[in-house]
Amino acid sequence: MEENQIILKGVIFSGVIFSIYYKTTYPNLPGGDSGELIISANELGVAHPPGYPIFTLLSYIFIKLIPYGSIAWRVNILSVCLSTMTSFCLFIALSRLCKNISSCLLGGSLFCFMSLSWTWNITSEVFSLNNLFVSVLVLLCVLFQLKEKQQKIQISFIGAFISGLSLCNQHTIVIYVSCIAVWVIYTLCKQKIIHKWMIFLLTLCLCFCCGLIPYVYLPLSAHFNTARWTWGDQRTLSGFLRHVLRREYGTFELLKDHQGLGLWKGLSAYNDHILNEWGVIGLGASYLCIISVIRRLRQGKYCLCLLYIMMVSYLLLFTWLANLDISNLLLFGVVKRFWIQVDLVLAILVAVLFDDLICVVKQHGICNGYIQLLKVDNIIAGLITYSLLHVNYQHCDQSKNTVIIDFATQILNSLPYNTLVLTKGDLPSNSIRYAQFMENVRPDVTTFDQEVLTYEWSLPMLKHHYPDIIFPGDLLYTTSGILEDGRQTFNFKTLLDTNYNRPIFACIGVQNHDSSWTEAYELWPYGVCSKFIRKGSSMDIEEYVTETNRFIMEWPYPYNGFDKTSWEHVATQEMWDAKSSVGLLFLEKAEEYDDANITLLLLQYSYDIYHRAMDASKVFPVHWHKNLALVCEKLSRLNHNTHKELIAESIQQFQHFIRYDQSDKDFERIIDAIKSLTKYLESIR
16 A cells, blocks of 8 residues: 555544544533543643643643633543544554555444444543554554664654653553563664664663653642642652652552452453454454464564553453452443553454455455455445444434533532532532533532542642631541641541531532541431531421422433443432432431421421422332332321321332342342231231
8 A cells, every 4th residue: 555545544534533523522521530630731730640741731722722612622622633643543553564455444443433432532531642642652663663773763762752751641551661662672682773772772761751751740730739629749759759650549559448350350341341342253353363463473573463462461460450349330430441452452453353364365366356346345344334333323422411510510509609518529529620610600609529638738739729618727637636747637527617607518428537527417418419417406397398399300311311330320320319318318317206297297208209209200210119118108107097008009119129129138128028018908908
């Protein structure tokens, strides 16, 4: 294939990728870390470890250069552009490894249109930049194999620089970088290209270190500290290394204090992933690509073997170290993202296998005339591309997906004036912070991530940006007191006491480090958030019901309308749970009162809340059946007018529940309750 034609076809292919990605990207905020990354970029702060300085600076440029669209959409477009460049590099690399243009189309489509890579290629996340670095390194490896001796030296210097840059983004690429470095040095040594090794190695190290220069951004950002949100304090060497080496998460872990399911389960999950993405034939080709690797080895071409070793080494090491329980679907979604760089290399290997097969068929004259006449290889590659698009387009089309920003906006709009919201977890913290900082939703509400209070850097770096929060010390601790270095510690109860002159809400739970607050406070649900109320406070039941009634009907998205590994699913679950949260509170509170009239009123309200929520939709959380059954049974003891009807409904709701959920810990007790209630109902009839 001629050079100009290859480049032209690569441009056309990447142009198609851009147009499809552009059309299907999010119009606003995606879930996960996107909100934090966008805010860090817009305000020139530092993102979570290891900091992602290149992505932060590129995002800042796109935010400032693009004059229209939401700020989140502009960063989504950055990911689209990076992914487009990845597709071009992938196409060019394949054109050097394959003899047929159909193989380039196949390999590019296998990667770009698989649902996992497509999903993260259009999202304001760091994976699109990591994919670009992987594709550039692969292309450099291919060129290194093909070029003459002196050109190999130049490519090795460029590769060292790109390797350094890549480690300024996602550290998982270090396995690829290590394999490539060993291969390059071995090749140069074997071919006796280098005569002055000391000068060469020093130059190589210098190029690599130059690639790490973007990390200078971290201490500079921490020094000026103008961002309303930033992570860590990199002003000292220890703080810088703690952040870059991810010590707060665990340097060789995805998250601290988590336990994975082991190597075999992880490999089996990846096998299922390829089966779901590419089907049985694609899975078979993934195993058979070793044939092409061996074939190239016999020809003295080691690049494909390098790619195979890179892929297998990464998959084994990552699966072994990944300490997340993939039986939890949300955590499984987190793990899957790190498979994308495996998928990219695997797509190349499968495309080369396809190319070898076509070449063998042509070489031996098997149906050769038909292949030449009909261009069967182009038809096959085109059909596979079309099938991937057809299967995944609807699932990956996020052009109308505003779930996360709707989630944040609805929460903020539900809160009283001048509220202090203490968030927990990525979903509420990142989305609410984005809605406030980037779209100026409810500026009267103050939001703070309660979990970062346990980090020593949190208040020194963030306190001056939140003048309306009274922090009664320098560090959240289990007890209040003074440390040896003179810093004042405070517990969570003291923080609530100090700020109780305004409404204080917890958004999706309370931090797990300090439970001192439970001595004096309890939580009353207001939709997704819950209000801190001093114990012993009187409850105006009717006023409380009036205030919280609107949460039953407001969320427009269906309960099971999203992929269970997605943040949209998590947001929707939280909103649907909020529809019945007051009903559950009244069910629990009914046990606390000796006054039968108050108990009856609470249970009646709980009954009405569950019924209105369930009547509004055909699909809802299964546990609502169980809770309503308990409400009916308790209410039947107090409401003699509808005693039989309530017993019958309790039985019916319990039966609905066990039909859909046999894994509940109380399953056997519910079976016994159904039998007892049925027997009792028959006796009173």
